[in-house]
Amino acid sequence: MSEKTILVWFRNDLRIHDNEILFEAMRKADKVLPVYCFDPFYFKKNISGNAKTGNLRARFLVESVDNLRKNLQSIGGELIIRIGNPAEILPQLAEQYQVSEVYHHREVAYEETDISEQVETALWKIKLNLKHFIGHTLYHKEDLPFPIKDIPDSFAVFKKKVERDSTVRPYIATPERIFTPEIIDAGELPSLTQLGLNEPVDDPRSTARFAGGEDAALGQLSLYFANADQPGTPKSGRNVSGVEYRSMLSPWLAMGCLSMRKVYWEVITHQPAYGNLLILDLLWRDYFRFMFKKHGQKFIAAKETSAASPHLAANQEELFEAWKTGETGVPLVDAIMHELNATGYISNNKRQLVAGYLIHELKVDWTKGAAYFEEKLIDYSPASNWGNWAFIAGINDARESRYQIAGKQSVEMESKSEFIDTWLPALLA
Numbered sequence: 001m002s003e004k005t006i007l008v009w010f011r012n013d014l015r016i017h018d019n020e021i022l023f024e025a026m027r028k029a030d031k032v033l034p035v036y037c038f039d040p041f042y043f044k045k046n047i048s049g050n051a052k053t054g055n056l057r058a059r060f061l062v063e064s065v066d067n068l069r070k071n072l073q074s075i076g077g078e079l080i081i082r083i084g085n086p087a088e089i090l091p092q093l094a095e096q097y098q099v100s101e102v103y104h105h106r107e108v109a110y111e112e113t114d115i116s117e118q119v120e121t122a123l124w125k126i127k128l129n130l131k132h133f134i135g136h137t138l139y140h141k142e143d144l145p146f147p148i149k150d151i152p153d154s155f156a157v158f159k160k161k162v163e164r165d166s167t168v169r170p171y172i173a174t175p176e177r178i179f180t181p182e183i184i185d186a187g188e189l190p191s192l193t194q195l196g197l198n199e200p201v202d203d204p205r206s207t208a209r210f211a212g213g214e215d216a217a218l219g220q221l222s223l224y225f226a227n228a229d230q231p232g233t234p235k236s237g238r239n240v241s242g243v244e245y246r247s248m249l250s251p252w253l254a255m256g257c258l259s260m261r262k263v264y265w266e267v268i269t270h271q272p273a274y275g276n277l278l279i280l281d282l283l284w285r286d287y288f289r290f291m292f293k294k295h296g297q298k299f300i301a302a303k304e305t306s307a308a309s310p311h312l313a314a315n316q317e318e319l320f321e322a323w324k325t326g327e328t329g330v331p332l333v334d335a336i337m338h339e340l341n342a343t344g345y346i347s348n349n350k351r352q353l354v355a356g357y358l359i360h361e362l363k364v365d366w367t368k369g370a371a372y373f374e375e376k377l378i379d380y381s382p383a384s385n386w387g388n389w390a391f392i393a394g395i396n397d398a399r400e401s402r403y404q405i406a407g408k409q410s411v412e413m414e415s416k417s418e419f420i421d422t423w424l425p426a427l428l429a
């Protein structure tokens with residue numbers, strides 16, 4: 001009897017721990033063919049004319065794929081790397097390696113699902129099935145106490161019901177051994193130049209240089225526990241001596257170098273300070289994904305996006321340019337935008353603040369801001385980014401109090417300019 005081979009198409013799940021598609025493929029087939037495609041679609045321009053992927057995130061992605069390859073090699077496997085359209089590459093590889101099925105994790109945002117559909121159609125032409133798995137959320141879709149169409153739109157109700165009536169599944173252990181077919185041409189990692197980007201220059205004042213990959217993700221998780229368990233760290237609240245306490249796990253979660261379930265169960269086991277807040281934040285992430293699943297593009301369908309809208313500033317292009325480059329004249333907004341441009345990462349408070357300022361003070365179309373974040377953020381995740389922006393813009397049911405602070409804060413900004421002293425002058429030098 002001939003051997004069965006399953007192709008595992010990696011996308012935003014660049015890890016070997018808690019990876020259901022890898023686990024299931026290994027369980028069902030004799031051989032597994034892991035593949036990653038650098039899809040040129042993600043290196044084009046987005047709706048505001050910016051790159052869809054900026055060079056900081058692109059570098060993080062290349063590092064993450066590199067680390068995935070090393071981790072697969074360490075258990076006896078290999079990762080095939082290609083640059084090109086997955087709808088062309090995957091059927092070719094499937095035929096070359098006589099694959100019987102293709103596995104992938106289902107996405108929720110429009111562009112990602114569209115790519116999956118293209119792949120599915122292309123595979124159908126050679127009579128192959130693309131099997132979808134759900135692996136990006138903390139709570140599995142099938143364990144929710146309601147069907148997708150009935151998911152409460154209010155985060156508070158969603159949280160209450162999910163926490164009361166559902167449980168988080170255990171995470172899947174890292175495989176010890178994987179069998180891949182003999183691979184003829186595994187392919188090289190692309191350089192940023194090949195992806196049409198310049199090498200980023202790291203800013204010396206960045207608090208962190210995010211290194212892509214599962215190993216760095218697990219390292220950051222350990223660091224989170226080590227910091228949280230420092231003697232004297234309070235067990236609740238969000239601020240330690242005025243500093244916002246956060247895990248900084250988002251880039252790895254967004255690219256799937258780290259599984260949400262892994263984080264959850266480690267928090268439950270170790271009970272670190274602020275662990276409850278970390279779990280709450282993970283739930284926000286789930287909420288945005290499920291909202292996209294429920295409403296599709298309608299979740300972020302702007303009521304007023306036309307430049308001719310009376311609520312939008314007549315000179316919005318000019319105002320948007322000043323906001324992007326940190327030249328609004330409001331010190332705190334400018335400092336935050338400089339930080340975003342230089343590092344690809346700003347905290348949640350800062351995101352709310354500059355988003356609120358763009359929308360409510362400058363009266364610029366919020367989709368421009370969201371598209372700009374899409375380019376710049378290392379942790380860009382379609383549902384979290386567009387969902388948060390739409391909330392701040394009041395497109396959705398923005399009843400949660402944390403989303404109402406952004407507009408108010410901007411009024412007080414000029415008196416809070418101390419941040420500028422340590423950040424802006426050096427950046428301008």
Ligand SMILES: Cc1cc2nc3c(=O)[nH]c(=O)nc-3n(C[C@H](O)[C@H](O)[C@H](O)COP(=O)(O)OP(=O)(O)OC[C@H]3O[C@@H](n4cnc5c(N)ncnc54)[C@H](O)[C@@H]3O)c2cc1C
Pocket residue numbers: 245246247248249250251253254278281282283284285286288346347348349351352355373377379380381382384385386388389392
């Ligand atoms: C305008 C705007 C745009 C945003 N765009 C993104 C984005 O593209 N990608 C992204 O991952 N997050 C986004 N967020 C959410 C949030 O700002 C970041 O997840 C958070 O700042 C990441 O830092 P952290 O890992 O230290 O977060 P922590 O506070 O330690 O939270 C842990 C994790 O929970 C999740 N999380 C926390 N807050 C939120 C939230 N409000 N919405 C969704 N998930 C959340 C993230 O995965 C995060 O890593 C956005 C928020 C705003 C206001």
